[in-house]
Every structure is written in C-alpha cells, then in structure tokens.
Amino acid sequence: MYRFLLAVAVPVTLAAQYQANSRVTWIEPGAKEIIPQFDAIGNYLGKLGIVQAAGPVDTAGHPFFTPLGSNGRACVNCHQPAYGMSVSAESLRERWHETDGKDPVFAAFDGSNCPDLPQDQEKSHSLLLNRGLFRIPLAWPPRNADGSPKPVEFSIEVVRDPGGCNLSSRYGLKSANPTLSVYRRPRPAANLKYVTSGAQAIVLKTGMLADRDPDTANPVGMNLMSDAREPSLKAQAKSAVMGHEEAHESPSRKELDGIVEFESQIYMAQVEHIFAGPVADPKGPFGLGPLALRDRRAGVLGDNDFDPVFGLFDAWKGDDYYRASIARGANIFMFRQFWLRDATHINSIGLGNPLKRTCATCHNAQMTGQDLSAGWVDVGTTNYPTWTEPGTWAEQADLPVFKVTCRRDADPHPYLGRVIYTTDPGRALISGRCVDVGSIVMQQLRGLAARAPYFASGSAKNLREVVDFYDRRFDMKLSETEKDDLMNFLGVL
Numbered sequence: 001m002y003r004f005l006l007a008v009a010v011p012v013t014l015a016a017q018y019q020a021n022s023r024v025t026w027i028e029p030g031a032k033e034i035i036p037q038f039d040a041i042g043n044y045l046g047k048l049g050i051v052q053a054a055g056p057v058d059t060a061g062h063p064f065f066t067p068l069g070s071n072g073r074a075c076v077n078c079h080q081p082a083y084g085m086s087v088s089a090e091s092l093r094e095r096w097h098e099t100d101g102k103d104p105v106f107a108a109f110d111g112s113n114c115p116d117l118p119q120d121q122e123k124s125h126s127l128l129l130n131r132g133l134f135r136i137p138l139a140w141p142p143r144n145a146d147g148s149p150k151p152v153e154f155s156i157e158v159v160r161d162p163g164g165c166n167l168s169s170r171y172g173l174k175s176a177n178p179t180l181s182v183y184r185r186p187r188p189a190a191n192l193k194y195v196t197s198g199a200q201a202i203v204l205k206t207g208m209l210a211d212r213d214p215d216t217a218n219p220v221g222m223n224l225m226s227d228a229r230e231p232s233l234k235a236q237a238k239s240a241v242m243g244h245e246e247a248h249e250s251p252s253r254k255e256l257d258g259i260v261e262f263e264s265q266i267y268m269a270q271v272e273h274i275f276a277g278p279v280a281d282p283k284g285p286f287g288l289g290p291l292a293l294r295d296r297r298a299g300v301l302g303d304n305d306f307d308p309v310f311g312l313f314d315a316w317k318g319d320d321y322y323r324a325s326i327a328r329g330a331n332i333f334m335f336r337q338f339w340l341r342d343a344t345h346i347n348s349i350g351l352g353n354p355l356k357r358t359c360a361t362c363h364n365a366q367m368t369g370q371d372l373s374a375g376w377v378d379v380g381t382t383n384y385p386t387w388t389e390p391g392t393w394a395e396q397a398d399l400p401v402f403k404v405t406c407r408r409d410a411d412p413h414p415y416l417g418r419v420i421y422t423t424d425p426g427r428a429l430i431s432g433r434c435v436d437v438g439s440i441v442m443q444q445l446r447g448l449a450a451r452a453p454y455f456a457s458g459s460a461k462n463l464r465e466v467v468d469f470y471d472r473r474f475d476m477k478l479s480e481t482e483k484d485d486l487m488n489f490l491g492v493l
C-alpha cells in the first residue's frame with residue numbers, strides 16, 4: 001500500500017510544479033515562431049522531446065501552420081508539438097475556457113457534436129471537451145476513387161444518436177448526401193516514416209490487394225487513419241485541408257509538399273520521466289527518446305527476442321525504483337503470454353483462437369508498436385458485446401450506436417455474426433465488408449503521456465484505464481504492481 005501511495009500521490013504534487021513552470025505551449029494558426037531543432041515540453045509524467053530532423057522550423061507562412069481553408073484552422077490546431085502532435089482532451093478544455101469557445105479548433109463542422117447544434121454551448125462540443133473526439137463524416141456507401149459507390153455487404157441503422165448528427169436531415173444517413181458520423185481522436189502526425197512503412201502488395205490479414213499510392217502506383221502500408229482510408233500522406237493532407245479546414249479550393253502542390261516534408265521530419269517521444277530521469281540512456285533500451293526515432297530504420301518486425309519493439313530493458317533492472325518498474329512493464333509488454341481471444345484479424349486468420357501470445361504480437365512494429373502489416377484489428381473497443389464491462393452502454397452514452405446487419409451471402413463477423421451493434425464500424429466503413437466491422441487501425445504507442453485519452457474513441461481516460469481494459473478483455477490477471485509497471489512503461493514511450 002505504501003508503495004502504491006508513493007507511485008500515485010507524489011506525482012500529483014510534482015505535476016503541479018511542472019504546470020507552474022511550463023510555458024505557453026499552444027501554437028496558434030498563423031503564428032510566427034521558430035520551432036527549435038531540439039525541444040522538450042513538460043507533461044504530467046516528465047517531458048516530451050521533439051526533434052526537427054531538418055533543422056529549426058519557421059512557422060510564418062508555413063502550410064502546416066497557416067490556415068488554408070475557410071474556418072481559420074491549420075493542421076497545427078489538432079496536431080500540436082506539446083501534445084505529441086495530437087491534442088489532449090485537457091488542453092482542449094483549457095482552450096475552451098481561455099477563448100470562451102471561440103478557438104477555431106471548435107469549428108462547427110467537426111469540432112462540435114454536429115454543425116446544426118447551437119455552437120456557443122459547451123454541451124454541443126461535449127465529445128471534444130470530454131473525450132478529445134472530432135467528428136469524422138464519412139460518405140455511406142463508401143466510394144471508389146472514380147466516385148462510383150463501392151459494393152457493400154451490410155446495411156446500417158442508427159440505434160442511438162445523442163449528438164443528433166446521424167439522424168440530422170442535413171448531415172445524417174438519410175440526408176441528400178448520406179453520411180455517417182463517427183467520433184475519433186487525432187492520431188500523432190510525427191514519427192511518420194514508421195507509420196508509412198511496411199507496404200506489401202497483398203494484405204496479410206485479408207488476402208486482398210493493398211491500396212496503392214495514387215502518385216507512385218506503389219502498394220502502401222495501410223496504417224494511416226483509424227480505418228486506413230488514406231493511401232498516402234499527400235492524399236491525407238489534401239483531405240484534411242478540404243475537410244478539417246473547410247477549404248473551397250484544393251491546396252496547391254507546393255503547400256501539400258511543404259506539409260508532407262514537415263511532418264516527415266518531425267519526431268517525438270518522451271525524453272524524461274519525472275522520477276526515472278532522462279530516458280534516452282546510452283546503456284538503456286535503444287528505443288526511447290526522439291533521437292532514436294530519428295536515427296533508426298523503419299519497417300523492422302519487433303515481436304521477437306532479437307529485435308524487441310523498444311529494445312531490452314535489462315540495464316534498468318537495478319536499484320532505481322522507477323527504472324526497475326518500467327523494465328518490468330516492458331517485459332510484460334514483450335514477453336508476458338496471455339490468451340488472445342475473439343480478436344478479428346488476429347484470431348481469425350488461421351493462427352488459432354484462443355492464441356497464447358503477447359501485447360507485442362499485435363503491437364509488433366519496432367519503435368512505434370503499431371502493426372507492421374496493415375493494422376486493423378477488432379480488439380473490442382467499439383463493438384458490443386465484446387466489451388464485457390457491465391454498464392458499458394451507459395458509460396458510452398455520449399457516443400452514437402449503429403446496428404449493422406450483414407447480407408446472408410457475406411462472410412459474417414467471425415465472433416459476432418451478422419447483426420452487430422457498434423459505436424464505430426471502423427475499417428468496414430471503407431471496405432464495406434462485414435468481417436471488418438469494429439476493426440480499428442492501431443495507433444503508434446509514442447508520446448502517450450502528452451496526449452490522453454486513448455483509443456480512437458477516447459474511451460480510456462488515462463493509462464490506467466488502458467491497462468484495465470486489457471486486463472479485463474484478455475483476463476490477464478495482472479496484480480496491482482504489474483498494472484503500475486505497465487503504466488510506467490507506457491508513460492516513458
């Protein structure tokens with residue numbers, strides 16, 4: 001108990017000190033600043049390190065930092081260096097109070113639960129303020145590159161719609177442009193050489209052809225966005241300008257190149273832990289800190305003893321209380337076996353169900369802990385009833401719920417059959433396939449301390465809730481100490 005108090009109570013007081021010392025860290029669109037080559041910005045667990053591999057960046061007139069559309073937003077609104085090139089829900093709440101809800105990040109289009117709600121009220125932005133979620137409007141049915149509708153294997157009904165957007169006559173599923181709104185966290189726009197690596201001509205999980213980069217015609221890794229809908233950083237940047245920034249005209253080629261160049265050279269990771277000290281330790285694990293991300297090679301499979309995801313933590317197994325805890329947590333992540341069960345695209349691809357494996361089986365890409373192959377998996381974060389927590393429906397009462405009914409001739413969802421209730425169908429909204437309902441592309445596991453909450457739906461408020469989710473979901477039977485260890489480990493990434 002004493003140790004537990006040490007682990008929990010002390011950081012709170014020290015975190016308060018960090019906040020008192022911290023500088024203004026929110027970069028406004030249109031700012032004129034020089035971002036240094038090496039920077040470290042405080043968060044509740046220590047400091048996040050940010051590296052510009054190509055040297056200092058002048059934000060004046062830079063397309064990542066300049067509004068390119070009609071709502072005053074730039075990419076940086078939702079991808080802030082201080083918050084791991086994402087934004088934390090806490091920073092958004094602070095922003096709401098500081099600007100009386102006027103910051104462009106709260107733009108009606110996707111910074112509110114629905115554009116037709118009264119925009120001056122806090123409750124119209126509840127998903128953003130409580131969970132850090134932006135509205136992602138997706139055309140239903142999905143369309144091919146030439147604009148023709150894709151064939152789909154299921155129909156969708158709206159069962160519950162607290163924000164009102166899915167039933168809205170202007171924005172909803174029955175509007176003139178049938179659209180489904182899901183609500184998702186911004187994914188980090190950094191360390192992207194890893195995120196875009198791992199291209200294969202055929203997607204291992206489905207046996208189908210991988211998408212191709214429209215510019216080069218090469219197959220792509222399919223790890224961008226929660227549903228892999230964007231084939232390349234350039235295509236993604238263009239969609240973001242047209243969507244999040246509400247541009248009426250396409251960005252120029254020069255603007256797109258400037259955006260992609262910037263986001264391809266920025267690296268971020270925790271550099272300092274509040275008690276364990278600097279984490280980029282030459283004798284310690286090779287994977288910690290942003291310089292390692294800058295310098296190492298992408299596309300390495302890390303689910304094995306020879307090339308572990310973040311390196312070996314043996315040098316930290318000594319007397320330092322926090323380093324030892326982090327090292328134990330790293331070992332749980334890499335080596336603790338438990339029964340993976342009913343996770344589509346892991347248990348359903350011929351490896352067995354259940355399957356005795358580790359966290360690193362799914363989070364297997366070295367340095368980022370994504371999936372080296374196309375990373376969509378239904379781990380149980382959006383579909384009912386895989387999420388077994390009692391009262392889930394009430395807990396998730398602010399999110400929409402959809403009922404998906406699959407055609408009888410389609411392959412069913414392997415564990416939930418042909419009728420599935422879900423808060424976000426994930427990959428299925430793009431592929432139109434029943435087996436993909438609820439599969440979400442895993443995010444990179446870096447800079448976590450700077451960018452709570454977690455999972456695409458923001459359903460885990462903090463790292464403890466991530467660990468509790470896995471403990472329940474896979475019946476891991478972690479002790480309190482082991483949970484602390486795993487949290488401490490995730491916190492230094």
Ligand code: HEC
Pocket residue numbers: 064073074075076077078079105110134136184185186187188189195223224225226227233236237238240241244245259263443444456
């Ligand atoms: C209003 C907030 C917002 C703005 C503005 C915004 N993004 Fe994002 N970004 C998001 C969200 C939300 C996601 C995740 C969407 C999903 O998973 O479907 C995302 C995802 C991404 C990703 C994918 C990362 C990954 O690992 O999958 C990249 C890259 C990115 N954004 C870059 C940009 C760029 C470049 C711009 C400016 C042109 C931009 N974003 C503007 C909210 C925003």
Ligand code: HEC
Pocket residue numbers: 333340343346358359360361362363375376377378379381382440441442443444445448453454455456457466470486490
């Ligand atoms: C069956 C595959 C699988 C296993 C095993 C697995 N994960 Fe995940 N993980 C995922 C998927 C898929 C997501 C994305 C889910 C979502 O966003 O809804 C995810 C997301 C996460 C995130 C959220 C990252 C973010 O940016 O929000 C963390 C942290 C995480 N996993 C840690 C772990 C840990 C620790 C373990 C072991 C206890 C583990 N995972 C085991 C598939 C897996």
